[in-house]
Structure formats: C-alpha cells, structure tokens
Amino acid sequence: MRVAGRFNAQLMDFIRPHVQAGVTTGAIDKLIHDYTLDHGHVPACLGYGPVKNPYPRSCCTSLNHVVCHGIPGNEVLKPGDIMNLDLTTIVNGWHGDQSETFVIEPIASDVRQVVQCAFDSLHLAIAALYPGCSLDLIGQVIARHAARFKFGVVDKYVGHGIGRRFHQPPNVSHVPTREAKSLRIEPGLCFTIEPMINGGSKKTVEDPRDGWTVRTSDGKVSAQFEHTLLMTEAGVEVLTTTENGPQPGHKF
Ligand code: MF3
Ligand code: CO
Ligand code: CO
Numbered sequence: 001m002r003v004a005g006r007f008n009a010q011l012m013d014f015i016r017p018h019v020q021a022g023v024t025t026g027a028i029d030k031l032i033h034d035y036t037l038d039h040g041h042v043p044a045c046l047g048y049g050p051v052k053n054p055y056p057r058s059c060c061t062s063l064n065h066v067v068c069h070g071i072p073g074n075e076v077l078k079p080g081d082i083m084n085l086d087l088t089t090i091v092n093g094w095h096g097d098q099s100e101t102f103v104i105e106p107i108a109s110d111v112r113q114v115v116q117c118a119f120d121s122l123h124l125a126i127a128a129l130y131p132g133c134s135l136d137l138i139g140q141v142i143a144r145h146a147a148r149f150k151f152g153v154v155d156k157y158v159g160h161g162i163g164r165r166f167h168q169p170p171n172v173s174h175v176p177t178r179e180a181k182s183l184r185i186e187p188g189l190c191f192t193i194e195p196m197i198n199g200g201s202k203k204t205v206e207d208p209r210d211g212w213t214v215r216t217s218d219g220k221v222s223a224q225f226e227h228t229l230l231m232t233e234a235g236v237e238v239l240t241t242t243e244n245g246p247q248p249g250h251k252f
Contacts, residue, residue, distance in 0.1 A: 001096070001228070001230060002230070003091055003094070004089065004090070004091035004095055005098075005228050005239025005240045007091050007096060008087055008089045008097065008240050009096070009098065009239075009240045010242060011035060011089060012098060012245060016100075016102075018031055019077070019083065019085065020077065021077050021079055021104050022076060024077075025061035025063070025070070025074075025075050025077070025083070026072045026073050026074060028059070028061060028072060028085065029072035032058050036058065042089065043059070044088035044089060045060060046058045053212075056071060057071055057072045059085060060072075061075075062083065062084040062213075063075060063081055063082070065219050065220060065221055065222060066213055066214065067154055067196050067215060067222040068214050069212045069213055069214050070213050070214075071210060078104060079104050080106065080107055081103075081107075082102065082103050082114075082221060082223060083104070084099050084100070084101045084223065086098075087099065088166060094163060095162050097192050097226060097228050098192075098228060098240035098241075099225060099226040101225060114151060114222070116251070116252050117146060117223070118197040118223035118224055118225050119223075120145060121141070121142040121145040121197060122193055122194075122225045122226070122227065123248040123249075124142070125137070125142050125193050125195070126229065126236060127248070128141045129185060129231065130236075131185070131186065131232070131234075134181060134183070135170060135172065135180040135185055136173075136183075137185075138172060138173070138174065138180070138193055139176040139180055140176050142174045142175070143174070143175045143176060151197050151200075152198035152201050152202030152203070152216075153195065153198075154174065154196035154198060155173065156204055158171045158172055158173050158174065158194075159173075159193045159194045161190065161191050162190050162191060162192055163190050170183055170191070172192060172193060172194075174193075174194075174195040174196070186231065188230075188231065190239070191229055191231075192226055192227065192229065193227060194226030194227075196222055196224045197222065197224070198216050198220055199216075199220035199222070200220035201218045201220070203216070203217035203218070204216060204217060226240075227240045228240045
C-alpha cells in the first residue's frame with residue numbers, strides 16, 4: 001500500500017503543472033492514462049463499476065458544481081473554474097486513491113472559501129486520528145468545521161477501506177453516523193478520507209444520461225480533497241503524499 005500510494009502521489013505531481021486554463025479535461029485524462037501505463041501500472045477507474053455502464057476514463061474531473069465522478073471530455077478549463085482531479089492506480093494489485101481540487105485563477109472569494117474548507121477539513125480529520133480511535137471522529141471533525149461556514153457536507157458519497165479492492169469496508173462517513181460510532185480505526189487499517197464540501201445544500205443529483213456525473217442540486221460549487229491513509233501503532237500515515245503537493249496549512 002505504501003508503494004501504491006507513493007506512485008499515485010507521483011502521478012499527481014506529474015499532472016499538477018498541466019492543470020491550467022486552456023487545457024481540456026480529456027487531455028489531462030490522456031496524460032494520466034499514458035503515464036500510468038508507461039510505468040507498468042493500471043488506472044483503477046478505467047472500466048470500473050457495473051458491467052452495463054463501466055466508467056469510461058482513467059480519472060475523474062469534477063468541475064465547479066460537479067461533486068464527484070465527472071467524466072473527462074471536451075470541457076476547457078478557464079479562469080474562475082475549480083476542478084477536482086481524482087486519481088486511483090492499481091500497483092501490483094494494490095490501490096492508491098487521492099484527489100485535489102485545483103483553482104484556475106482568478107477565482108471568486110466565496111469559491112476559494114469552499115476549496116479551503118474542504119482542504120482544511122481533510123487535514124483536521126487526519127490530525128485528530130490515533131490508533132484505536134472511533135471511526136466517527138472523522139465525521140465529527142469534518143461536520144464541525146464545515147458548519148462554521150454553513151457549508152453542506154455530502155453524506156451520500158463516502159470514503160472507504162482500500163487495499164486489494166478499490167472500495168472495501170468500512171464506509172468512511174464525512175458526517176457523524178451510528179454505524180461509524182460502533183467501529184474503531186485499529187492499526188493495519190487502510191482507508192480514505194475524501195470530504196465533498198458544497199457551497200450550499202449537501203443535496204446531490206446523479207446524471208441520468210451518463211450514470212456517473214454527480215452535481216449539487218442547487219448549482220453551487222463543490223470541492224473535495226482525498227488521501228489514502230494507513231493506521232499504525234505509532235499513528236496515522238498519509239500514503240498518497242510527496243513533498244510537492246499542498247501541505248497541511250496550505251492557503252489557496
Ligand atoms: N476515486 C473515487 C473514490 O475516491 C472513485 C471513482 S470511481 C469511478 O472513491 F469509477 F468513477 F472512477
Ligand atoms: Co476514494
Ligand atoms: Co478517489
């Protein structure tokens with residue numbers, strides 16, 4: 001899992017300078033796809049999901065009011081946009097999964113606040129964890145931080161256990177739940193935290209045409225950040241990070 005997480009983080013390092021005004025989401029996807037294959041690994045998103053409607057691309061590009069699972073295509077990034085780029089790679093059978101929201105400057109201050117809140121809520125949650133802590137701590141910390149700004153926390157889509165499978169138990173809710181209250185994060189558990197923070201309502205709508213794209217119901221923006229984590233006896237390790245990405249405390 002450490003090797004998979006490191007490769008996925010290096011993939012994010014590789015793509016970061018390419019996420020710029022004038023670039024299409026499809027071009028970003030092609031770079032991700034080719035870099036992954038050139039290194040002998042497998043894009044986990046490509047062909048993932050139901051046999052009747054497998055995911056058609058190698059990453060998710062979720063722009064502005066798209067919450068998650070946006071499909072790369074012909075959209076051109078332009079000033080004022082925010083875009084979550086979610087990358088997942090299979091390395092020797094193990095999965096690394098992470099995402100970042102990119103800002104195409106200049107962006108509006110209310111939009112920047114949503115991005116900052118999503119980033120800070122992820123890192124506040126990570127900082128709160130300790131061996132054997134309640135899984136519910138994650139949802140408590142994220143919900144409390146988002147409430148300060150009256151932002152919506154998406155509860156329909158959750159983080160997850162991860163390993164040989166892309167998505168495996170437990171569900172990692174970003175709001176407090178009864179189920180999470182009864183579970184603990186013991187050493188050895190690999191999981192993701194990936195809060196989706198909406199500028200308005202937490203409510204989402206799935207696109208009936210493509211069966212994937214998830215948008216906010218009120219058209220307000222949504223931002224997300226994700227890391228794959230490992231709990232150890234000594235505390236939590238972030239597996240999907242390098243020194244090149246935004247560090248805790250980063251200001252957007
Ligand atoms: N990467 C997403 C996650 O964090 C899942 C994307 S599944 C896909 O769990 F099929 F849409 F790519
Ligand atoms: Co994930
Ligand atoms: Co992801």
